[in-house]
Amino acid sequence: MRLAIERGLENVLVEDIAAAAEVSPRTFNNYFASKYEAICALTLDRSFRIGEALRERPASESLWDAVRNAVLDVYASASAAPDPQLIAGIRLVISSPVLRGEYLKALSVVQYELAGAITERTGGVPAADTFAARALAGAIAAVIQAATERWLFADPPIALAPVIEDALRELAEGMLAVLPEVVPAKNNGPPMTASG
Amino acid sequence: MRLAIERGLENVLVEDIAAAAEVSPRTFNNYFASKYEAICALTLDRSFRIGEALRERPASESLWDAVRNAVLDVYASASAAPDPQLIAGIRLVISSPVLRGEYLKALSVVQYELAGAITERTGGVPAADTFAARALAGAIAAVIQAATERWLFADPPIALAPVIEDALRELAEGMLAVLPEVVPAKNNGPPMTASG
DNA sequence: AGCAAATTTGCGTACCACGCAAATAATTTG
């Protein structure tokens, strides 16, 4: 990503990245299927960390609080003013169509990991997650993305963590405002309970 | 996709697709950046159709009903037993890592289109969508994906539309069960109201 | 019919992913 910021994405070859990492190009390709994947590796890492963070929340917390705190934990380090380098990197990521696709993959991993951890927490096996778990995970992932975008274009620059916090609150408020009082007509699976 | 099902994804070259479409390989690449993009074009189309469907719902419907009906409209044609060809195609799509990435792009377009249409409906401009709109769109997209997966592996085969319907209901029920009674502490933007 | 604009096409080039097998490094085991 450093190289891409310095010279522009299309002026960086796999060869260059391999050289900068002091490995052969072939080795680079053993670890990354493309240069785009390499650039998005950091985001992918964070996706996994969010899942882990949720699994580590105490069982005493309600599901919502646990999810919220897990996300905030991972973004806690982003409470200060943003690093211009990082900003430039993310702007780069979202402006290139190919990188954008790669970035979406990383975001889908957030969803996958979150849904698994949520399902575990509500007493299921991660592989057999429910629609409700997927919905919650999808909503969380969406607001993380939206918050990141807002932070990215904020002028003057702002810290990311509070934006994430706002986004999660708006998620909850918005959902509650939109959803009807649903009649529990059919019961197709165990409902998720508010307290894990 | 037909060719990929017949011979396996890696045994289909751009050249073959171009020949089957009776254009030159170069023309193929004028329209699709890769063969994977071409294969996922149908899913991408449907993403746009969902956004359109939402914009066409009558203003008298509540937001939730409008979204729900828009999604169901688009999947209404999938009320019969699934076409084995289609099943094979989607299984192909989600089993190949590269195609999966491309599929995720199409799904992210659902989110984007939905968020825009939702924002319009609640009186904003599509470009400036709120966190709440993004959250709802993300949740919807996630359950569409989850429902598609469940349908895909159902044995015996089942129709897709009812699964989508169940998924949307579980979304609503699950969210209501999980979300706390949020104290409206800060007011950072116009809340979405239930009736557009 | 005649002209302008858009689309299609061929060609050339730089680049890339990955199979395979050899070389090198790390780890286990007697």
Added chain:
DNA sequence: CAAATTATTTGCGTGGTACGCAAATTTGCT
């Protein structure tokens, strides 16, 4: 400590791909 096993890195070759560019063809308009 040495030998053997395993894992990692590397070079090479190959089939394939995306895309800039400019020419040729088709399309649309008056």
